[in-house]
Amino acid sequence: MAERDIFETASDDPVAAKWQVVREWDASLIDKPLVEAAYANPALRALFPLVSHGSLQFSRCTRFPWSQDLPSIFPYDGRLFRVVRLHEPRGSGREQIGGPVTADEAVELVAAHLPAGCGPALDGTPDVLESLS
Numbered sequence: 001m002a003e004r005d006i007f008e009t010a011s012d013d014p015v016a017a018k019w020q021v022v023r024e025w026d027a028s029l030i031d032k033p034l035v036e037a038a039y040a041n042p043a044l045r046a047l048f049p050l051v052s053h054g055s056l057q058f059s060r061c062t063r064f065p066w067s068q069d070l071p072s073i074f075p076y077d078g079r080l081f082r083v084v085r086l087h088e089p090r091g092s093g094r095e096q097i098g099g100p101v102t103a104d105e106a107v108e109l110v111a112a113h114l115p116a117g118c119g120p121a122l123d124g125t126p127d128v129l130e131s132l133s
Contacts, residue, residue: 014062015048015121022049022056030054034073034081034103043111046120057086058110060118063125069132070118071097071110081106083113 023035030051038044038056047058050066055074059066068087076082082099083106089095098109115132122128 018049037103037107041107041111048121060121060129061126062121062123067126071113073106076100083109
């Protein structure tokens with residue numbers, strides 16, 4: 001079943017549908033233990049997962065453009081990862097959260113750095129979200 005078909009049949013819960021897709025992807029696209037560690041965390045499982053170039057990112061909304069205000073996990077070296085805030089200005093001192101760390105540690109770091117009130121993800125674009133500041 002194509003990703004689009006899954007979303008159409010599970011439109012009542014696009015977050016769960018996307019997690020299903022991400023969990024089924026091949027290990028060449030995303031580290032499977034990382035995905036399972038993130039999925040096991042209730043706070044992260046409530047967010048919309050995104051995968052790009054081996055990274056696992058999270059959004060507070062289910063439609064593009066994504067919220068871009070939550071920490072992300074990137075492969076670092078082999079089985080290690082780093083946790084960053086992608087959309088922080090370089091040199092702000094806030095972009096790097098931690099690493100190199102294991103998949104479980106990366107998930108813990110992301111969960112610990114989620115802003116209060118950031119989940120669960122809302123179905124829609126970022127204009128349906130309240131500000132986190």
